[in-house]
Structures are given as structure tokens and as C-alpha cells.
Amino acid sequence: LRCSFEECSATAEWLLSRTEIRPLVGIVCGSGLGGLAEMLKDQMAFKYSDIPNFPQSTVHGHAGRLVFGKLKGKACVCMQGRFHLYEGYPIHKVTMPMRIFKLLGVETVILTNAAGGLNQDYKVGDIMIIKDHINMPGFAGNNPLAGPNDERFGVRFPSMSDAYDRELLQLAQGVGAELGFGDFLREGVYCVLGGPSFETIAECRMMNRLGADAVGMSTVHEVIVARHCGMRVFALSLITNQAVMDYDSQEKANHEEVLETGQLRAKQLERLVSNMVTHIEHNNNDA
Numbered sequence: 195l196r197c198s199f200e201e202c203s204a205t206a207e208w209l210l211s212r213t214e215i216r217p218l219v220g221i222v223c224g225s226g227l228g229g230l231a232e233m234l235k236d237q238m239a240f241k242y243s244d245i246p247n248f249p250q251s252t253v254h255g256h257a258g259r260l261v262f263g264k265l266k267g268k269a270c271v272c273m274q275g276r277f278h279l280y281e282g283y284p285i286h287k288v289t290m291p292m293r294i295f296k297l298l299g300v301e302t303v304i305l306t307n308a309a310g311g312l313n314q315d316y317k318v319g320d321i322m323i324i325k326d327h328i329n330m331p332g333f334a335g336n337n338p339l340a341g342p343n344d345e346r347f348g349v350r351f352p353s354m355s356d357a358y359d360r361e362l363l364q365l366a367q368g369v370g371a372e373l374g375f376g377d378f379l380r381e382g383v384y385c386v387l388g389g390p391s392f393e394t395i396a397e398c399r400m401m402n403r404l405g406a407d408a409v410g411m412s413t414v415h416e417v418i419v420a421r422h423c424g425m426r427v428f429a430l431s432l433i434t435n436q437a438v439m440d441y442d443s444q445e446k447a448n449h450e451e452v453l454e455t456g457q458l459r460a461k462q463l464e465r466l467v468s469n470m471v472t473h474i475e476h477n478n479n480d481a
């Protein structure tokens with residue numbers, strides 16, 4: 195069976211027998227945002243290539259390590275590198291780490307990504323709190339929950355109208371305001387595409403008209419699987435480039451720019467996430 199309960203349990207048990215850390219918070223680092231994992235104290239890190247049943251990172255800017263440790267005293271596990279559809283992985287493999295998070299005891303997942311800004315008010319370097327998503331591959335039937343459903347993870351038809359936890363969203367706004375990030379903290383809708391080619395001008399215009407504020411190639415699949423198995427979700431996009439919306443523009447999206455902007459804003463993004471983690475309490479999981 196595809197990423198079966200048994201297979202995920204075996205991986206979780208392998209990890210739990212090698213670390214004493216029992217994480218309640220799971221973090222996923224987006225392109226160029228792996229510095230978050232370096233903030234963890236008392237680290238215990240596993241290379242993806244050493245973990246049974248785990249996929250491998252193939253994208254520049256994704257280190258490929260699962261790091262356990264304490265963030266401001268809270269036990270966390272952090273994916274330093276995620277998997278994308280365009281790497282050629284089947285969608286259930288892309289999202290398998292969410293099920294492993296769940297079986298490790300994680301209650302709250304924080305996901306980050308690099309994204310292109312579609313909203314004309316957004317600037318490069320803005321941090322967008324994701325309040326909702328548009329799942330383009332999902333429209334075509336490419337959903338990570340397609341196939342037989344295992345009730346031990348969750349129900350056949352999970353709701354997604356409550357995908358992004360509103361309390362965590364409020365918390366992020368509060369923490370962001372305290373840190374003085376008001377000028378570049380946004381809240382918006384993330385649209386996922388399969389990649390790896392960046393979008394055409396017509397595609398960007400279309401997504402913007404449909405209500406998307408940012409476009410990327412990840413996160414949504416992980417969110418669906420995390421919600422299916424009852425974890426709370428919070429997600430952030432770093433706007434690393436402006437999507438090209440104009441035929442007169444000479445700009446072209448490129449991965450180097452994505453990684454460079456990651457470096458510029460990484461410290462602030464790390465502070466936002468780590469300050470949030472201090473406020474996340476055990477057992478308030480009402481997912």
C-alpha cells in the first residue's frame with residue numbers, strides 16, 4: 195500500500211528509538227529557508243538518505259536532513275528540505291513526512307515556502323501568512339489522499355475550509371506586530387502548481403484574477419495530509435520574486451533570485467517562527 199500506516203510507523207519507530215526528543219511541533223523549511231533548522235538546540239540530525247522509506251532531496255537550497263531539537267525550550271522536529279512533485283516523486287511520497295510527524299507525536303505543523311508575488315501590492319521580501327490555498331493539481335485529481343483511505347490516519351472526506359488554523363494566524367499577527375514586522379507582514383491566498391517551469395504571464399494573470407496572492411510549487415499537498423491526520427497547520431510564504439504579469443517586462447523568474455531573497459529575510463522569518471513556537475502549548479489540538 196502507498197505510504198501505508200505500517201511503513202510510516204516503522205520509520206517513526208526507527209527515529210524514536212534514536213532520539214529522546216519527543217516533538218510537539220513539526221517545521222518544514224522552504225527553498226533557501228533551511229536556516230530555521232540551525233536554530234534548534236541540542237540537535238540530533240538524520241540525513242534523509244539514512245532514514246528508512248524516506249525520499250531524498252534533489253533541489254538546491256534543500257539540505258535533506260531531519261533535525262530534532264529544542265527551539266526556545268520547545269521540542270521540535272524540522273525538515274531541512276522538502277519534496278516537490280516536479281522532482282518526480284508520486285504525490286503520496288511528497289507528503290509522507292507529514293504522517294511521520296503525526297506518528298512522532300507532532301500536534302502542530304509550521305510550513306514555510308518561497309513564492310512568487312501575484313498581488314500587485316506585494317513586494318519582494320514580504321512575508322505572507324497563508325490564510326487559504328488554491329490547489330491546481332488537485333483540480334486535475336492529483337490529490338495526496340487519492341487512493342484507498344486508512345481511517346487510522348483520518349476520514350475519507352476531510353474538510354479544507356478550516357485548513358489554516360485561525361488561532362495560529364492571530365498568534366502570528368500578534369508576534370509579527372511585536373517584532374515590528376507590520377510593514378512587510380501580509381495575509382493571503384497561496385496557489386500551488388506542479389512546476390518545475392515557472393508560470394507564463396497569462397497563467398499569472400489568471401491566478402491573480404482567481405484570487406491568489408502568491409504562487410509556488412509546494413506546501414498545499416503537505417497541508418492536506420497534515421489536516422487529514424488531525425494536526426494543526428500554520429504556513430508562511432516568503433515572497434522571493436514578483437511574478438511576471440506584464441508583456442513589457444524584461445523580468446524572468448529564476449531559482450537564484452529565490453535563494454538570494456531567502457537569505458535577505460531569513461533572520462526575520464526565523465524570529466517570527468521561533469517566537470510563535472514559544473506560545474504553542476501542548477494539547478490544545480482541536481483539529
Ligand SMILES: O=P(O)(O)O[C@@H]1C[C@H](O)[C@@H](CO)O1
Pocket residue numbers: 223224225226253276278306307308309389410411412413448449452
Ligand atoms: O520548497 P519551496 O516551495 O520553498 O520551493 C520553491 C518552489 C520551487 O521548488 C523553488 C523555485 O525557486 O522554490
